Amino acid sequence: MIKGKIIKAISGFFYVECDSGIIECKARGILRKKNVTPIIGDNVIISTTDSNCGIIEEVMLRKTELVRPSVANIDKVFITFAIKEPNPNLSLLDRFIVFSEKMGLDIVILLSKVDLDENLEKTKSIVDEYSKVGYKVIPVSIVTGQNMDKVKQEMKGCTSVFAGQSGVGKSSIINSIVPALNLETSEISHKLGRGKHTTRHAQLFKIDEDTIFADTPGFSSFEINDVDEDELKHYFIEFSGLGECRFGNKCIHKNEPDCVVKEAVENGEISKRRYESYLQILEEIKSYNSFG
Ligand code: GDP
Ligand code: ZN
Missing domain, CATH: 1.10.40.50 (Probable gtpase engc; domain 3)
Known part of the structure; x- marks a missing residue:
């Protein structure tokens, strides 16, 4: 029996990262009977038949669980929105916050593209408003490199995900922090003549021993309908x-x-x-x- 973490799932196959590397696995039938569907981020126990193939025997209790797309055990969300292009939609930001609070995630707000804010007035007012609420707000720019080290520091030691509308700069920020990931940005997808994210699956990347990044292309909108009025x-x-x-x-x-x-x-x-x-x-x- 080996412990590992599911980092990718494609049509019934689960890719489990363990000390010895990545093992392709199927789920044990009994899990389905127990109504447990393994998802990425799950900490699992597997058995192996030979070195290249494994069976997921057990799924450990999830600390958090996101839906659409399903990802388990995320600790922190970087809710990203731009100061310009697209203009900040604060009511959407508030919805992302509600959703993230409900999921029990640590929240960091990234205010991106601040190089486009000439006098930084708008930046300051948004940073002030949300800092006063009690959130950590980090103004960033991939053009000037402002605060990229802070974002990197915030990612350290946890499993994090970036949320926010398409085009706010999520992939660009990740690429500037972890160039090796080389995520597709909208510029690249334009060049290739296709919409972004069309073929990407949700996936986890281990950046270093205790830092994991969840790349979840679907995490740009959500339904508010699973929150109750008095909640x-x-x-x-x-x-x-x-x-x-x-x-x-x-x-x-x-x-x-x-x-x-x-x-x-x-x-x-x-x-x-x-x-x-x-x-x-x-x-x-x-x-x-x-x-x-
Ligand atoms: P995503 O859809 O949220 O992943 O956004 P992308 O990373 O694809 O970025 C969308 C566009 O915004 C691209 O053309 C980027 O070059 C541009 N962009 C990203 N970050 C910045 C920034 O800090 N400043 C400026 N001026 N443009 C940026
Ligand atoms: Zn009251």
Whole structure:
């Protein structure tokens, strides 16, 4: 029996990285009966018949689990969005944050392409807004190389994934940190005359002994529909620690009287824009639940 980690999965075959290298595996039938489908990122125990082929016998308990695409045991997400080209969509950023909080991931926000912000005014205001909420926000540029070492430092010691709209510079950032990966960027895919990501599978890359990068081409959008109405408030982390609303933890901070969150918005302690983002997502969940 050997311990390993699934780094790639293609049509029923799992590629498991172990001390001795990468072993192609099939899953033991009993796993299907137990309703366990191995996914990339899973820590597994395999048995081998010969040196090139193995059987996955057991899947260890997952620390986190992402869906669409399925990846297990991600620790940290770098939510990436650009200061320009495309313009920052903060309400989308808030959705990525909600999703990542729900999944239990550590969050680092990367504000990319800051070389395109001439006076850095916009950069500063976004960094301020999200730092105040309590997030680490790192302004980066592959043109000037600004803060690339910081991103590298943040990747160290964990399994991380980059999320964000297409075109914000995710592949470019990774390539500048780990040139050996040589991910396809939109420029290259234009040159080759094809859309990016069309043939790529989700895959894990071991960058060094304790640093893993998950390349998941699908992780650019998601559905908010698996968050409940009374759950959403927990994923706006600045709403906690303000004190008790009159309706206690039943308060969804919307129309209730004596609500500490609404008070904090009124006196400027909490960003009004973030609060509006919250109300908007709340509304969406509500209409999804009544018509969905
Ligand atoms: P992805 O879809 O998020 O992986 O984005 P890409 O890495 O493919 O980048 C999209 C485009 O943005 C490419 O043309 C990159 O050259 C460009 N880009 C990426 N990072 C920067 C940056 O820091 N500054 C500028 N000016 N352009 C960038
Ligand atoms: Zn309240």
